[in-house]
Amino acid sequence: MADEQPAITLYRLQACPYCERVVRTLDDQGLAYQSRFVEPMHSDRNVVKRVSGKRSVPAIVDDNTGVTMSESANIVEYLENTYGEGA
Amino acid sequence: MVDFDVVDLPDHDAPATGDTAPDFTRPLVNDEFWEDASLSDLTDDGPVLLVFHTMAGAFPATYVWNELRDRGVPEDVQAVGVSISSPYEHKAFLEERDVDARLFSDPAADVAADYDLEHDLDGMAGVTEHRPAVFLLDEERTVQYRWVAAEWPDFPDYEELADALAGL
Numbered sequence: 001m002a003d004e005q006p007a008i009t010l011y012r013l014q015a016c017p018y019c020e021r022v023v024r025t026l027d028d029q030g031l032a033y034q035s036r037f038v039e040p041m042h043s044d045r046n047v048v049k050r051v052s053g054k055r056s057v058p059a060i061v062d063d064n065t066g067v068t069m070s071e072s073a074n075i076v077e078y079l080e081n082t083y084g085e086g087a
Numbered sequence: 088m089v090d091f092d093v094v095d096l097p098d099h100d101a102p103a104t105g106d107t108a109p110d111f112t113r114p115l116v117n118d119e120f121w122e123d124a125s126l127s128d129l130t131d132d133g134p135v136l137l138v139f140h141t142m143a144g145a146f147p148a149t150y151v152w153n154e155l156r157d158r159g160v161p162e163d164v165q166a167v168g169v170s171i172s173s174p175y176e177h178k179a180f181l182e183e184r185d186v187d188a189r190l191f192s193d194p195a196a197d198v199a200a201d202y203d204l205e206h207d208l209d210g211m212a213g214v215t216e217h218r219p220a221v222f223l224l225d226e227e228r229t230v231q232y233r234w235v236a237a238e239w240p241d242f243p244d245y246e247e248l249a250d251a252l253a254g255l
Contacts, residue, residue: 011120036120037174047119 007033007063011048018072019058025076029059029083094239100203101220101235108228109201113191114178127228131164134255135224139204139217143172143180145238148218152186154245161187163252169193171216180237223251
């Protein structure tokens with residue numbers, strides 16, 4: 001919310017294994033991120049739809065690169081390619 | 088009002104006018120999501136009306152937010168609540184009451200302890216919540232106006248609060 005807000009925002013659902021998979025990757029890469037929790041009902045996820053085009057979580061917004069992305073496999077691949085050792 | 092004495096609440100040492108309100112970080116719930124936020128993040132953006140209230144579902148929470156909503160207070164100042172309700176309950180509350188505010192979730196009532204406003208609920212074993220209170224804070228988190236419940240239940244003096252808001 002303030003000036004020190006991390007560049008990466010993760011839209012997530014509590015206890016969602018796909019979201020935890022992304023969290024593990026973020027932690028592995030040592031990346032700071034801000035978690036925004038939404039509710040299980042898809043119809044209650046307009047904010048995710050607004051930022052990513054669909055209501056699925058996880059979704060990330062990376063202000064470092066301007067990238068917004070859904071689907072945990074895609075996100076993990078993106079994070080590793082962008083911030084991993086080979087990047 | 089009722090024709091008997093209502094229950095008095097004990098003395099307290101909550102931050103008074105001129106004091107700096109303790110900072111804290113808790114999930115802050117809006118009508119779409121929640122994320123960790125600090126009180127100081129909010130005051131950095133401008134004055135804040137910090138409202139301690141009962142858990143969602145108890146009528147004092149409903150009354151205080153209905154009143155603030157109907158008086159247009161959230162349009163004049165960042166209005167944020169604090170209670171022990173979960174983020175899910177807070178979100179449902181904002182939706183049901185159509186309140187344009189954000190609510191901190193403090194289930195363990197640690198913020199209440201920091202403000203010396205813990206209220207142990209009789210008949211609900213192990214449940215401590217926030218004693219109803221209102222703090223109007225400026226950009227430095229300095230208390231400009233304070234109201235703390237003296238009785239159970241008790242409600243803010245909305246006229247006094249309006250005057251304090253006008254004086255910002």
